[in-house]
Amino acid sequence: MAQSAISVDAHHEHQHDTFKLLGFWIFLVTDCIIFACLFAVYAVLRTHTDGDLTGRELFEVKGFTAETFILLASSFTSGLASLAMHKGSKKQLLGWLAVTVLLGLSFVGLEITEFANMASEGAKITTNGFLSSFFTLVGTHGLHVSFGLIWMIGVMVQIGRHDIDSLTKEKVTIVGLYWHFLDVVWIFIFTVVYLLGVM
Amino acid sequence: MGEKAKGFFVTGDPLIYGADVSIIITLLGILIFLTYFKKWGWLWREWLTTVDHKKIGIMYLVSSLLMLFRGGVDALLMRMQLAMPNTHFLQSQHYNEIFTTHGTIMILFMAMPFMFALFNIVIPLQIGARDVAYPFLNAMSFWLFFFGALLFNLSFVIGGSPDAGWLSYPPLSELAGSPGPGQNFYIWGIQISGIGSLATGINFLVTILKMRAPGMKLMQMPLFTWSVLSSCITIIFAFPVLTVTLALLFVDRFFGAHIFTATGGGNPMMYVNLIWMWGHPEVYIVVLPAFGIYSEIVSTFSKKKIFGYKSMVFSMMIISVLGYFTWVHHFFTMGAGADVNTFFAITTMAIGIPTGVKIFNWLFTMFRGRITMTQPMLWTLAFIPCFLVGGATGVMLAAAPADYQYHNSYFLIAHFHQTLIGGVVFGYLAGLYYWWPKMFGFKLNDRIGKWAFWTWNIGFYVCFMPQYALGFMGMTRRVYTYGWDMGWAPYNMVSTVGAFLMGIGFVFQVWQILYSIKHGERDLTGDPWNGRTLEWSILSPAPHYNFAHLPAVKSDDAWWDMKNHRYGAAVQDNIKEYTPIHMPKNSGIPFLMSACWFVAGFGLTFEWIWMGVAGLAGVGICLLARSFQRNTDYYIPVDEIKRTEASLGRVV
Ligand code: HEM
């Protein structure tokens, strides 16, 4: 009797590890809803250009294609990072995370340039409903990516200090999940905003 | 006072000067008290940094009662203004501000924290857990709520209150319609506390799914736990919509965008749709846990298993799903077309079915039960007829063509107060009376409680029944005065009398609490009501690890079963060896981080960019600091468990 009860307690502690991942998945559901709303708002306001330029005239195919490939590549390298982690190679793990961060940085850089170019052509967030919703949707994604970059660098520093242990492992898994999620959201932005926009 | 300060502080109204003075005196009083009695360290260690769900629950409770007071004063001011025609007690602007803050505070800063108080105090105990899934996050949710509410309430004396209604429809809430900082207070106060609510939803969902006592199956969970589960699911799907909607309104106001504006290609109706996609589920978020409370109370005080357990669970799940598909009933008059209106009329009426099932189940549980008339039971009995009438008028409002008649009239005001007070507030009060001994170890005085109960209830009907009539007579909501020629005067006077009766009821309750702290009947058993669920199996107040041994659950109504059917085995369970208990450490980060949010919110409200950026940077630093922390928990040694259990009177 006593034996079994103790093992119940011990078992209970052990489960704590998996809670974080479950909670994070649920958080991603809520983030999904946030993006779903922003997409809906964009869909409603897409045509509300108030007589100004439309997406077809504003979006630059070269720019958003490059952004897409860079972000996809970064998702791939973050996958490689987690493979390296499971192999237990700290050097490779840090290396791939660094590549991911660099790719993420260049994505953000390109996006800022794109926004700045549009603004200089007079397409600002204040111009009309279409551009307001465009900048909000794409900008929110960009903010998410920037936040993810800071987070990933934080995780890298921790790996540097503590090596690969159960805590850092969990962190790499979660930040990786977040990164893939942002990639999926971008695929939707790419199709709904940019492809449908230039077509 | 310089010109700048004049714009900053709200001036010119004696009511507000009075409030300024009382705020300053209260603050000074608290500061002097804490310093004189050297309580700063205690405050920091025991409360500001705690991650104990029981203490967090108590802090939620105290805040929500304070907010009930503030919202109630707002309500009384409005009723005083409306008591007679052509009154000049409040100006129209002031009236607008007061109905806005009343509605917002009552729902977001009274009902929500009251509900979270009960989540925190009850859920871990009821499922036999030692804490919630994420204790640190739990503390953060509380402090986000606290600072959000603080920011919102600050608008009363600094900058000016929001005045565009509790849901702040654009274009009125846009920069052109509401240029001052008031509307920004609304956005940031709600946004900051809303993030906390969302986190609580996730936290308790995971807690219930993952931390139940060994052996407790989903279909053996107490009904309050089920109600919290359904409420959390609704929070998870609804609150992100609120976050987006407020953020978009902010983008419009701050960056000059055209998302909801009437000009430049914006679409104000989109805001109305979005905000109600949160707003309608929100009313189910707050009422579902109340349903759970009634179920616990009816079953305990009828000494019977709840009738139709499974149908109770299914009704709640159906309500939480259907609740997401009714939002358009708030604006049938938008002109969406007959097909859309029909769809939403039918979904709305359909919600009546599971709700009706629940009412019948409660009645059948009481049928032939041995009922004891305690205070929790009184409030539960008062709820049933009240909610029936509220539900019936709700179905009347759901009939889309008829709604064109009573939309935005006092008929609506009476309807939603009947469900919000009769359903939500009565439920939470019933829960408060029921679980009070568990929180504090003594019961609340019966005699004063009965006075409170009857004044509240009589006051309720006296206040709101005349409003149905006023609605039919053409009185619309949000009017600050009216003429003698309308014929509304007698009804309004009666209504105001009722409002004051409820106010007296609240005063009785405050007195009841103060009186019972001194003279209340102590409870040394931990099970004063002869309860059925696990929270009653431990002593009150619960030790900070809750259960020295995690209980082994074999059936529903677990504690009833242990007491009555397998007492020997349960005692056996309790005399086995203790093992060290794993607990989370206190942390100051939730408090500090939420304070940074407050700074950011304040800065953005006044568009002081430097302050907003500084606050957000502070938030980021707190997040990073937390991420770098490693030793966030510890073990309570066996000795300490033994000592605690012994001091509580448990044989070791
Ligand atoms: C304690 C008794 C209460 C009284 C006497 C009362 C009275 C009032 C009055 C006079 C109004 C304004 C009507 C108008 O001019 O349009 C109002 C509005 C409102 N009340 Fe209450 N109320 C009470 C409790 C509550 C509670 C408990 C809640 C929610 C949980 C609540 C939620 C609201 C909301 C959402 C509004 C609409 C605000 C708006 O129009 O923007 N009230 N109430």
Ligand SMILES: [Cu+2]
């Ligand atoms: Cu509704």
